[in-house]
Amino acid sequence: MSEKGGGSAVKDPGAEPTLGTDPFEDTLRRLREAFHSGCTRPAEFRAEQLQALGRFLQENKQLLHDALAQDLHKSAFDSDISELIICQNEINLALQNLQAWMKDEPGSTNWFTKLDSAFIRKEPFGLVLIIAPWNYPVNLTLVPLVGALAAGNCVVLKPSEISRGTEKVLAEVLPKYLDQRCFAMVLGGPEETGQLLEHKFDYIFFTGSPRVGKIVMTAATKHLTPVTLELGGKNPCYVDDDCDPQIVANRVAWFRYFNAGQTCVAPDYLLCSPEMQERLLPALQSTITRFYGDDPQSSPNLGRIINQKHFQRLRALLGCGRVAIGGQSDERDRYIAPTVLVDVQETEPVMQEEIFGPILPIMNVRGLDEAIEFINRREKPLALYAFSNSSQVVNQMLEQTSSGSFVGNDGFIHMTLSSLPFGGVGHSGMGRYHGKFTFDTFSHHRACLLCPAGLEKLNNIRYPPYSDRVQQLVHWVLGSQSCTIL
């Protein structure tokens, strides 16, 4: 099974679809040629691209605001803090640090290699594909793009066709800012994406559902393409008895109903004792009224469901358990009220799939241990939240569970910190990005060792024939020390 010596060493052009019938072939060939020409390597080029991206954001702010309002009923405030400012921040960070990130990292040498020069070279992979989702269509498309460009790759960008307004702006306006030799936008639905995935890329970055994540990874296998998959899951939110319910309600509600719940790191469901539930319900109602008014449908601060398909899906979930708060919906508007469900069974659909909507089921548990056991029975989530005044409770939850990320006493505020990597584990994903982590994701870390051309006498010890004396000497030198020489 584990054998070597098979496979073709020369790139197999037969692996690509035949000429003429493939809509992407010319584009991909153009980008590959550009990459081989080396034009994306110099820091100046990369910085120019990043600055251009920054200008795109600044000069088209209104267009983007309008697109996001059209797609998701996002207010200007929400668009700014969850999309535009985040992207700008990433661009600024990359521009400030580009030289430092690009620099060769020195490797520490041992006595075998003391006279050598050892460093790790960050190299672009080549042609990378970024497939973006619809829920934060600017953020989740452009932030990976920042890292891919900073790392010196040529990029094929496939924005989501579901967030149509944003797709239009990206397709019509963004290419005007970026160098067309090294950047291409591909539009289309699942069929076009499938066709695209048959081609060879040097890296694929996918944000979306675990189901499609498997399809992407399987497609990547054909060309042994490394992948980063930013997926999702059901993010548990444990609320301890030792808490101020109003504060918890504020924080949980904000993060749950932001973007009408269409956030991969939103708290998906609550775990708490029945007593805590009794205190939380009125607190949640009070918070929702304060945030969105008596008629949330008329609040400019509440988003809408992206399309009819998801609307119908979510409306069906409203039938699970019992509606304690909210529960209203309006098909014409794709509006679903901020809702809290209670008396939910684990087997019901609302507890079987990632909700991705403004519905918060509450599951009762008798204490921390039961909550931990509940969480560990399920797939590792993208995020995990625990609320308690007791740091011991928070720490126990942290230590005894696994998740992409963990926040104590708040929602996904950690996403604003670019020094923290963002990514999943298990079913919630593989790989990570944000800030420098994006740059590293899109770089191959190449170990380089430059040995002295002379000083051959030092090498004699490693050459055969190995006389007894040499054997003893090597045994003694290498075996008796703690072998940190190697």
Next chain:
Amino acid sequence: MEREVQRVRQAFLSGRSRPLRFRLQQLEALRRMVQEREKDILAAIRSDLCKSEFNAYSQEVITVLGEIDFMLENLPEWVAAKPVKKNLLTMLDEAYLQPQPLGVVLIIGAWNYPFVLTIQPLIGAIAAGNAVIIKPSELSENTATILAKLLPQYLDQDLYIVINGGVEETTELLKQRFDHILYTGNTAVGKIVMEAAAKHLTPVTLELGGKSPCYIDKDCDLDIVCRRITWGKYMNCGQTCIAPDYILCEASLQNQIVQKIKETVKEFYGENVKESPDYERIINLRHFKRILSLLEGQKIAFGGETDEATRYIAPTVLTDVDPKTKVMQEEIFGPVLPIVPVKNVDEAINFINEREKPLALYVFSHNNKLIKRMIDETSSGGVTGNDVIMHFMLNSFPFGGVGSSGMGAYHGKHSFDTFSHQRPCLLKSLKREGANKLRYPPNSQSKVDWGKFFLLKRFNKQKLGLLFLTFLGIVAAVLVKKYQAVLRRKALLIFLVVHRLRWSTKQR
């Protein structure tokens, strides 16, 4: 198979493998195993590859011992949470990265260095706190057997198990769900492993191979160059994933290179190479025949002698090799060294770039600019300049491929990182809810501006320092008189408003 994997998973879920002390104990036990049972291990490797005990020790055992010691020394530091830089919004919170084990790791070993290529990944997986299933290569039978015998005698028998078998057993094993798979082997099987992993969204590290090119410049000391290449190429009878696979050089250098390699082979292995205790054999008949077929139609400059009964192939050099022939179409993995003449370094770079990215790249030259250019204009897993193999030896270096030579990396801390999930953690308190009012709806333009203020990184150290000092002063006031809580909020707010107004006027 499923039951075995379940048993290991249950063992992991018990939490036993997580405490630092346990991990260190297991690594120490592994060290004891290697030291106490050295003879058995070396004998097994010898039976598989006709490798002398010295070679087995210096090529495999030493690396394993070195890796264990490196882990033992550094693990306490690596398992600790790493604080990260915070922004204004999270200034008062705890933000850090906490490494956690992934769960159940599958390690599929290779036959060419059957001990180190199975145990070195195991060391990393144990260090990261995982449970491990080890599947040694069935081609190196004796090592597979000895590992199945020894590991349970020294390591926790439920957390770390050995499963032996061939293609059928491995296929069954790959249907199970793991939290990470590390595979060392060839590209074809690498794809099978990744496809199986995709079904469970299991991340993989694939240590594959390819044809590692070796460019020899005119401007070099051929004596030294040929000694180094001979050492790296014929070690383990050419069955090394990072062996220099073929040479690229100007045609005029070929004869000299052949001559010098010939002399070096004689120096290393004697007149009758077959009798040298330091020269290994091909692993099995299938590979023996495969390598033989690569010689067909080639100009054998020296070597070429074979003996099927002992699976012996002499150190061989081919000259004027046509890139379209079979020997240049697959990874040789044997003691056959083709020389492909090229006009100059430009042609060499093009030649290399037309092909799949190799696991290693070698360039020999006195001209540092040329070496730099070769590195800048090509890609490969790793590079050694003016030598071969050596970049593998540094445990501060990641070892892995790129493109079809692999994905992911390991060795040293890179093993620990590969087998861990670095979990970002942010711990806030339930106090200071007032500060959060900024983010809650209903919203306003002023809130947008505040949002920008907090999120955009437009601070220089002076402003931060001023802010911090003010905050300190305010905290001091609070400590003195408790009822100045109100004053604190107002002072902070006033300061921030003033500061922000100054900032936003600077903006416009």
